[in-house]
Amino acid sequence: MFLKSLELYGFKSFPDKVSLEFADGITSLLGPNGCGKSNIVDAIKWVLGEQSTKTLRAGKMEDVIFNGTDNRKPLQVAEVSLVISNEEHHLPLDDPEVEIKRRIFRTGESEYYLNKNRVLLKNIRELFFDTGVGKSAYSILEQGKIDQILSSKPEDRRFIFEEAA
Amino acid sequence: MFLKSLELYGFKSFPDKVSLEFADGITSLLGPNGCGKSNIVDAIKWVLGEQSTKTLRAGKMEDVIFNGTDNRKPLQVAEVSLVISNEEHHLPLDDPEVEIKRRIFRTGESEYYLNKNRVLLKNIRELFFDTGVGKSAYSILEQGKIDQILSSKPEDRRFIFEEAA
Amino acid sequence: SEELFIASYKQIAHNFQEMFRRLFGGGKAELTLVDPDNVLESGIDILAQPPGKKLTHLSLLSGGERSMTAVALLFATYQVKPSPFCVLDEIDAALDDRNIGYFLSVLDEFAMKSQFIIITHNKHTVMGSQTLLGVTQMEPGVSSMVSYKIGNVAGEDVILNDDQE
Amino acid sequence: SEELFIASYKQIAHNFQEMFRRLFGGGKAELTLVDPDNVLESGIDILAQPPGKKLTHLSLLSGGERSMTAVALLFATYQVKPSPFCVLDEIDAALDDRNIGYFLSVLDEFAMKSQFIIITHNKHTVMGSQTLLGVTQMEPGVSSMVSYKIGNVAGEDVILNDDQE
Ligand SMILES: Nc1ncnc2c1ncn2[C@@H]1O[C@H](COP(=O)(O)OP(=O)(O)OP(=O)(O)O)[C@@H](O)[C@H]1O
Numbered sequence: 029m030f031l032k033s034l035e036l037y038g039f040k041s042f043p044d045k046v047s048l049e050f051a052d053g054i055t056s057l058l059g060p061n062g063c064g065k066s067n068i069v070d071a072i073k074w075v076l077g078e079q080s081t082k083t084l085r086a087g088k089m090e091d092v093i094f095n096g097t098d099n100r101k102p103l104q105v106a107e108v109s110l111v112i113s114n115e116e117h118h119l120p121l122d123d124p125e126v127e128i129k130r131r132i133f134r135t136g137e138s139e140y141y142l143n144k145n146r147v148l149l150k151n152i153r154e155l156f157f158d159t160g161v162g163k164s165a166y167s168i169l170e171q172g173k174i175d176q177i178l179s180s181k182p183e184d185r186r187f188i189f190e191e192a193a
Numbered sequence: 194m195f196l197k198s199l200e201l202y203g204f205k206s207f208p209d210k211v212s213l214e215f216a217d218g219i220t221s222l223l224g225p226n227g228c229g230k231s232n233i234v235d236a237i238k239w240v241l242g243e244q245s246t247k248t249l250r251a252g253k254m255e256d257v258i259f260n261g262t263d264n265r266k267p268l269q270v271a272e273v274s275l276v277i278s279n280e281e282h283h284l285p286l287d288d289p290e291v292e293i294k295r296r297i298f299r300t301g302e303s304e305y306y307l308n309k310n311r312v313l314l315k316n317i318r319e320l321f322f323d324t325g326v327g328k329s330a331y332s333i334l335e336q337g338k339i340d341q342i343l344s345s346k347p348e349d350r351r352f353i354f355e356e357a358a
Numbered sequence: 359s360e361e362l363f364i365a366s367y368k369q370i371a372h373n374f375q376e377m378f379r380r381l382f383g384g385g386k387a388e389l390t391l392v393d394p395d396n397v398l399e400s401g402i403d404i405l406a407q408p409p410g411k412k413l414t415h416l417s418l419l420s421g422g423e424r425s426m427t428a429v430a431l432l433f434a435t436y437q438v439k440p441s442p443f444c445v446l447d448e449i450d451a452a453l454d455d456r457n458i459g460y461f462l463s464v465l466d467e468f469a470m471k472s473q474f475i476i477i478t479h480n481k482h483t484v485m486g487s488q489t490l491l492g493v494t495q496m497e498p499g500v501s502s503m504v505s506y507k508i509g510n511v512a513g514e515d516v517i518l519n520d521d522q523e
Numbered sequence: 524s525e526e527l528f529i530a531s532y533k534q535i536a537h538n539f540q541e542m543f544r545r546l547f548g549g550g551k552a553e554l555t556l557v558d559p560d561n562v563l564e565s566g567i568d569i570l571a572q573p574p575g576k577k578l579t580h581l582s583l584l585s586g587g588e589r590s591m592t593a594v595a596l597l598f599a600t601y602q603v604k605p606s607p608f609c610v611l612d613e614i615d616a617a618l619d620d621r622n623i624g625y626f627l628s629v630l631d632e633f634a635m636k637s638q639f640i641i642i643t644h645n646k647h648t649v650m651g652s653q654t655l656l657g658v659t660q661m662e663p664g665v666s667s668m669v670s671y672k673i674g675n676v677a678g679e680d681v682i683l684n685d686d687q688e
Pocket residue numbers: 039040041042059060061062063064065066067068091092093094095096171408411412414418419420421422423452664
């Protein structure tokens with residue numbers, strides 16, 4: 029077990045706070061088109077420190093904040109929390125459980141928390157450096173990304189090898 | 194009814210002569226991965242005069258000739274025949290039925306036939322000019338091509354509009 | 359020529375709005391020229407708003423929503439310039455069962471005037487077709503046609519090939 | 524650094540050959556550097572030979588064969604540098620049911636050491652998972668979690684959500 033739970037609040041299509049629990053082995057995530065499955069993938073990447081708006085399918089970073097529907101006003105803040113089990117000491121910390129949280133405001137300000145303590149983005153990213161986890165190129169394969177491996181440009185595939193090196 | 198039947202002989206994964214009959218309305222073409230479905234699409238494009246090897250998923254045009262398996266030698270010729278109903282006079286000919294046939298040899302030579310008469314490639318292509326049929330960009334959507342419409346480059350989608358103009 | 363392109367572009371844009379509403383059961387979509395002063399080279403932008411959601415750029419929609427939007431554009435183009443036949447290779451890959459249903463109900467109308475050959479792995483698409491054509495490889499690398507029927511096994515519609523009956 | 528890249532490249536290349544054989548039930552595949560004298564920038568070519576067929580460039584394979592080859596490369600990389608969790612978004616889109624079966628049997632082994640979260644529309648993939656997580660939008664544009672179970676309706680395994688039981 030590595031990922032324990034994820035909470036989304038105001039992130040993309042999640043204006044209401046939503047939690048999900050992870051389990052060992054293989055978990056299938058399903059639902060109709062457009063219901064938010066890939067948004068959950070984006071949330072995991074984002075809370076782990078992803079900075080590329082393109083890979084988050086956003087124009088600017090504030091685009092990940094819930095922008096309203098016919099019946100709901102846009103929100104001003106998006107936040108995602110991820111609780112990770114550290115019992116196998118994948119992460120260079122003593123705590124058996126680690127919670128990371130990321131928040132962004134429409135003003136563009138961001139906040140990052142590690143076990144309720146405010147930290148910098150680079151602290152979050154460094155935490156995962158050795159595990160290979162934080163590098164989304166490697167352990168998170170977005171919808172359609174398999175085509176990049178298959179891409180007709182041999183240079184495009186280097187990312188797989190570079191991440192593993 | 195427009196397409197009546199298709200015959201493949203030596204084309205891609207069809208070393209043995211294979212015929213298929215078309216019907217009105219919606220026809221589903223199915224089978225396991227790698228069994229030859231998209232090759233049939235390539236055959237239809239090819240016999241209608243497609244010259245782009247890239248869109249036929251080939252390096253050079255001779256690559257469409259069956260190139261052998263563990264148990265079979267490569268062949269020296271590929272040919273595809275398409276029989277089309279002309280009862281609605283989509284094509285500028287008097288015949289109620291039109292057969293077009295294209296053949297390629299490993300030497301690189303090509304032959305084209307219209308109702309058993311040898312013709313030039315441009316005769317075949319001109320036949321379909323007004324119907325919009327021969328322009329594969331328009332009435333034949335290859336596997337994965339829907340992504341070109343969705344492509345992040347707005348210029349890439351012009352082909353749909355230009356074909357219809 | 360410019361007028362010809364603009365005329366067909368406007369017609370497609372009009373059909374596209376209507377076709378999108380039909381496929382999505384509501385919402386709206388529009389086409390815009392990136393560079394209205396340079397019609398012959400301008401890219402074409404697609405903006406889409408699934409029912410109840412906000413108008414966003416195509417790149418922010420889900421995989422299935424993007425496919426449905428592309429299908430709306432394709433059908434909008436077919437309305438301007440119908441082709442006597444169309445071949446669609448795995449156009450339903452990203453669609454959930456419900457969206458395949460909407461796609462098929464629109465396809466039925468087009469299929470009254472044009473022949474459609476659809477390559478698919480999806481049982482719902484197969485069930486929506488009048489004819490089934492099967493391809494297989496009994497000998498590795500050698501394609502052959504196989505006849506499929508829709509049979510009934512334990513009360514469930516299944517696809518059977520010759521030797522399974 | 525160059526030695527680090529070459530070391531991991533060689534290990535991945537070795538695993539890739541073996542992983543390809545496992546996923547395809549035979550055949551062979553290899554990786555080659557486009558420019559062996561410029562290791563740090565060279566693209567990487569993929570050659571694959573499904574069982575019984577000829578060794579060809581990736582671009583000549585079918586959609587499903589390409590996906591399986593990419594999966595083989597992905598797993599080959601995971602063997603070199605396992606990640607405690609992996610998120611795969613609709614990696615099975617182009618695969619037929621049989622190939623999904625092979626994919627799942629290999630995934631089972633990896634899932635003993637890593638957590639896998641797979642986004643899918645495919646019932647076979649769902650059946651091969653230990654846990655189901657469901658997402659939906661009861662209110663348009665507002666995502667929420669829904670609990671799915673595998674139930675049995677008329678002797679057939681089906682996926683039911685809360686309100687269907
Ligand atoms: N900031 C935002 N505010 C509100 N809605 C958003 C925001 N960003 C994205 N969305 C919506 O989220 C939806 C996309 O969700 P997502 O990509 O997760 O779908 P999905 O479940 O993966 O579907 P598919 O099966 O089609 O891939 C889109 O309809 C999009 O409009």
